[in-house]
Amino acid sequence: MPTYRRRRSALFMPASNPRAISKARTLPCDVVILDLEDAVAPEMKDDARGAALAAVAEGGFGPRELVIRVNAIDTPAGAADLAALRQVEVAPDAVLLPKLAGARMVADARAALGDDIPLWAMIETAAALLALPAIAATGDFGLAALVAGTNDLALDLRCRPGSDRGPLLPALAQIVAAARAGGMVALDGVLNAIDDPERLRAECDQGRGWGFDGKTLIHPAQIDAANAAFGPTPAEHDWATRVIALFADPANARRGAAKLDGAMVERLHLAEAERIVALADPA
Numbered sequence: 309m310p311t312y313r314r315r316r317s318a319l320f321m322p323a324s325n326p327r328a329i330s331k332a333r334t335l336p337c338d339v340v341i342l343d344l345e346d347a348v349a350p351e352m353k354d355d356a357r358g359a360a361l362a363a364v365a366e367g368g369f370g371p372r373e374l375v376i377r378v379n380a381i382d383t384p385a386g387a388a389d390l391a392a393l394r395q396v397e398v399a400p401d402a403v404l405l406p407k408l409a410g411a412r413m414v415a416d417a418r419a420a421l422g423d424d425i426p427l428w429a430m431i432e433t434a435a436a437l438l439a440l441p442a443i444a445a446t447g448d449f450g451l452a453a454l455v456a457g458t459n460d461l462a463l464d465l466r467c468r469p470g471s472d473r474g475p476l477l478p479a480l481a482q483i484v485a486a487a488r489a490g491g492m493v494a495l496d497g498v499l500n501a502i503d504d505p506e507r508l509r510a511e512c513d514q515g516r517g518w519g520f521d522g523k524t525l526i527h528p529a530q531i532d533a534a535n536a537a538f539g540p541t542p543a544e545h546d547w548a549t550r551v552i553a554l555f556a557d558p559a560n561a562r563r564g565a566a567k568l569d570g571a572m573v574e575r576l577h578l579a580e581a582e583r584i585v586a587l588a589d590p591a
C-alpha cells in the first residue's frame with residue numbers, strides 16, 4: 309500500500325522572524341513553510357536565507373514537514389537561494405517555487421538545485437494556469453505538490469474573489485485536477501483575514517469540498533480549523549474501516565460491489581477507504 313502523509317495545515321512564516329520559527333516547533337500544523345519570498349523585505353533577504361538554513365540544520369520540528377519557499381528563480385535572490393540550498397548538509401523536506409511561469413521553470417530549478425530535494429510549486433499566475441497540463445507532467449523533475457497562491461492569482465487575473473471566492477473556483481478546480489493527474493499533493497491558498505473564524509471554517513470546508521489535501525495558513529490561530537476540515541473526520545474514518553472490513557469478508561471475496569448502510573460501495577472505494585484509514589493514523 310502507498311504511504312500517505314498529512315498536509316492538512318501548512319503554516320507560512322517569514323524566515324526573518326525567529327520568534328515565529330521557534331513557535332512553529334510547538335504548533336500542531338502538519339507543514340511549516342519558511343518564507344524567503346513575499347513575507348521578507350528586500351534588504352532582509354540574505355539574513356532570512358541564513359536563518360532558514362540554520363533552522364533546518366538545527367531541527368526540532370518533530371513530525372512537521374519543513375519546507376523553504378525560495379524567491380522566484382528568475383531573480384537574483386532566487387538564484388542565490390537555490391545555490392545556497394545546493395550546498396547544505398541538512399536539507400528541508402521540500403523547496404517551494406513561487407511565481408511559476410511554466411514547466412520549464414521546474415526543470416531549471418531542478419538543474420540549479422541538484423537532484424535530491426523534492427520541489428513544490430505555487431500556482432499563482434495566469435501563465436501557470438495555462439501551463440498546468442505541462443506542469444502536471446513534471447513529476448520526473450521531482451515536483452510533488454501544487455499550492456494555490458490565491459493572493460497573487462487574484463491580482464494577476466484582476467478578479468475580485470469576494471468572501472465566497474467564486475471567481476477563483478475555476479482556477480482552484482484546475483489546480484486540483486492537475487495535481488491529481490500528476491500524482492501530486494494539492495494545497496489551497498491562504499485566508500488573509502486572521503480574525504474571522506467563521507469565514508476560515510467555510511473556506512476550509514470549501515477547499516476540502518473541491519478536493520484539496522490541505523490549506524496554506526498565515527497564523528497559528530488558523531491551524532485547528534484546517535486540521536478539522538481536512539480530516540479525515542470520525543464519520544469518514546468509520547465509513548472507511550467498514551468498507552475495508554466489508555471487502556475483507558470472505559463472503560464478499562468474489563463481489564465487486566456490496567451494500568453498506570443502504571448504499572452501494574464498489575471495490576473502487578476500497579483504495580480511498582485505505583487512504584482515509586492511513587491518513588487517520590499516519591506512520
Ligand SMILES: CC(C)(COP(=O)(O)OP(=O)(O)OC[C@H]1O[C@@H](n2cnc3c(N)ncnc32)[C@H](O)[C@@H]1OP(=O)(O)O)[C@@H](O)C(=O)NCCC(=O)NCCSC(=O)C[C@H](O)C(=O)O
Pocket residue numbers: 319320321322327328329331332343346347430432456457458459460461497498526527528
Ligand atoms: C500577519 C502577521 C504579521 C501577524 O503577526 P503578529 O502581529 O505577530 O500576530 P499575533 O500578535 O497575533 O501573533 C501571536 C503569536 O503568534 C506568533 N505568530 C504569528 N504568526 C505566526 C506564524 N505565521 N507562524 C508562527 N508563529 C506566528 C507570534 O509571533 C506571536 O507569538 P508570541 O509572541 O509567542 O505570542 C504574522 O502572522 C505573519 O507574519 N504571518 C505569515 C506571513 C507570511 O508568511 N506571508 C507569506 C505567505 S502568504 C503568501 O504569500 C500567499 C501566496 O503567495 C499568495 O500569493 O496567495
Ligand SMILES: [Mg+2]
Pocket residue numbers: 346406430432457459460
Ligand atoms: Mg504569492
